[in-house]
Amino acid sequence: GAVVSQHPSRVICKSGTSVKIECRSLDFQATTMFWYRQFPKKSLMLMATSNEGSKATYEQGVEKDKFLINHASLTLSTLTVTSAHPEDSSFYICSVVGTSGSEQYFGPGTRLTVT
Amino acid sequence: EDKVVQSPLSLVVHEGDTVTLNCSYEVTNFRSLLWYKQEKKAPTFLFMLTSSGIEKKSGRLSSILDKKELSSILNITATQTGDSAIYLCAVEAGGGAQKLVFGQGTRLTINP
Numbered sequence: 230g231a232v233v234s235q236h237p238s239r240v241i242c243k244s245g246t247s248v249k250i251e252c253r254s255l256d257f258q259a260t261t262m263f264w265y266r267q268f269p270k271k272s273l274m275l276m277a278t279s280n281e282g283s284k285a286t287y288e289q290g291v292e293k294d295k296f297l298i299n300h301a302s303l304t305l306s307t308l309t310v311t312s313a314h315p316e317d318s319s320f321y322i323c324s325v326v327g328t329s330g331s332e333q334y335f336g337p338g339t340r341l342t343v344t
Numbered sequence: 345e346d347k348v349v350q351s352p353l354s355l356v357v358h359e360g361d362t363v364t365l366n367c368s369y370e371v372t373n374f375r376s377l378l379w380y381k382q383e384k385k386a387p388t389f390l391f392m393l394t395s396s397g398i399e400k401k402s403g404r405l406s407s408i409l410d411k412k413e414l415s416s417i418l419n420i421t422a423t424q425t426g427d428s429a430i431y432l433c434a435v436e437a438g439g440g441a442q443k444l445v446f447g448q449g450t451r452l453t454i455n456p
Contacts, residue, residue: 260443263442272447273434273444275444311445322387326442332378333378333389333442333444335380335388336386337385338386
């Protein structure tokens with residue numbers, strides 16, 4: 230399977246500031262990465278599909294101006310939560326599609342707490 | 345709207361018991377169904393099922409897909425405390441790029 234890393238693993242920020250989360254595919258080139266959000270005791274919800282070299286595709290209800298996604302290389306996608314609010318506190322997870330083309334492999338996740 | 349429903353939402357059993365977790369789905373353009381195990385961090389991949397009736401097996405875990413019933417089960421035999429986790433079912437659907445729709449998960453607790 231694919232090896233995916235995320236940085237940071239945990240971040241606490243003040244309301245109104247911006248936070249950048251990195252997702253790296255360590256062992257193969259990922260043209261597509263996905264960003265999910267998971268609230269406590271809830272399942273994963275897809276936020277957006279990150280495509281290398283082009284604009285991300287956002288799911289309904291996800292504000293593209295608030296959650297900025299940049300997929301500038303085949304191994305790195307970044308999610309920036311702009312002007313964070315306490316309700317943005319969540320577990321953010323990225324994933325890449327495996328070499329077989331179907332199964333997704335997840336990064337370890339980033340826990341964001343906005344105070 | 346694509347939907348994936350898992351049952352039960354929570355299950356507590358004793359070590360050594362066998363458990364069966366259920367997943368049903370209603371999606372357009374079904375492509376595959378995947379099972380994940382989530383402990384404290386991100387989910388880890390267990391199985392991917394695309395064909396009906398073919399059991400996938402890995403140690404004490406096995407899973408099978410029934411496309412006629414739009415469902416899948418995940419079986420765990422001779423459970424161990426290390427099997428305690430949330431088990432997530434996800435369906436890849438639609439014509440786009442491998443988008444997954446997740447169920448709510450089943451929280452499995454194995455007591456010694």
